[in-house]
Amino acid sequence: MMLHFSLWGRDGTAASLTESIKRLRANPTLLAELTELLRLKLEMLDEVPIEATLPFLCPLQLHADYTRDEILAGLGIWTLSNQREVREGVFHATSLPSDPFFVTLNKTAEEYSPTTMYDDYAISDELFHWQSQSTTPADSPTGQRYIHHAERFHTILLFVREDSSRNGLTMPYTFVGPVDYVSHQGSRPMSIIWRLRYKLPAKLIRNVRRLANE
Numbered sequence: 001m002m003l004h005f006s007l008w009g010r011d012g013t014a015a016s017l018t019e020s021i022k023r024l025r026a027n028p029t030l031l032a033e034l035t036e037l038l039r040l041k042l043e044m045l046d047e048v049p050i051e052a053t054l055p056f057l058c059p060l061q062l063h064a065d066y067t068r069d070e071i072l073a074g075l076g077i078w079t080l081s082n083q084r085e086v087r088e089g090v091f092h093a094t095s096l097p098s099d100p101f102f103v104t105l106n107k108t109a110e111e112y113s114p115t116t117m118y119d120d121y122a123i124s125d126e127l128f129h130w131q132s133q134s135t136t137p138a139d140s141p142t143g144q145r146y147i148h149h150a151e152r153f154h155t156i157l158l159f160v161r162e163d164s165s166r167n168g169l170t171m172p173y174t175f176v177g178p179v180d181y182v183s184h185q186g187s188r189p190m191s192i193i194w195r196l197r198y199k200l201p202a203k204l205i206r207n208v209r210r211l212a213n214e
Contacts, residue, residue, distance in 0.1 A: 001073040010083050052177045054155060056096050063201050065172040071159060098155040102173060106163045125199040132190040143190055147181055174204060
């Protein structure tokens with residue numbers, strides 16, 4: 001499913017994944033270029049991703065990069081017949097159950113409104129400061145779900161990227177993994193400290209700390 005949306009996007013018409021793969025195989029030029037690209041990317045790997053321990057099936061690997069479409073497909077939120085809109089940086093996936101957070105660290109006034117300029121940054125390689133949507137009070141069902149997610153067997157997943165785009169291309173998110181509630185301050189928005197179950201890699205902690213200090 002992730003490959004399907006990467007290749008054809010949301011508008012790629014296919015009745016099944018089998019049909020989608022047949023469409024790829026029917027284009028030998030595209031197939032050869034894709035195979036060459038994958039070999040090149042494999043040679044460029046500077047870290048071997050590992051699988052996170054989660055209470056549900058998940059093909060996403062820690063510290064690997066994914067587009068939003070790939071993430072939604074990988075978590076089973078998107079299917080061939082249904083691609084739900086996820087315009088905000090949060091999504092309540094009741095079927096898992098989980099809340100994936102999509103965080104862009106370097107926000108610009110051109111791309112984000114004043115109400116979505118959330119203060120998100122890494123405090124250390126184990127702690128992350130995150131702000132909820134500006135309309136989320138701490139005593140709301142959403143706020144309480146964040147605070148009490150562990151006792152409710154609800155998983156919070158964090159996906160982080162530096163910029164939304166570079167050179168006209170949309171940037172992917174790095175899968176940071178599951179996080180656990182530590183504390184919060186305020187309301188509308190809530191400022192929450194999350195503890196990462198897996199430490200940030202050195203290459204990522206340098207970037208997110210630099211952005212926090214700018």
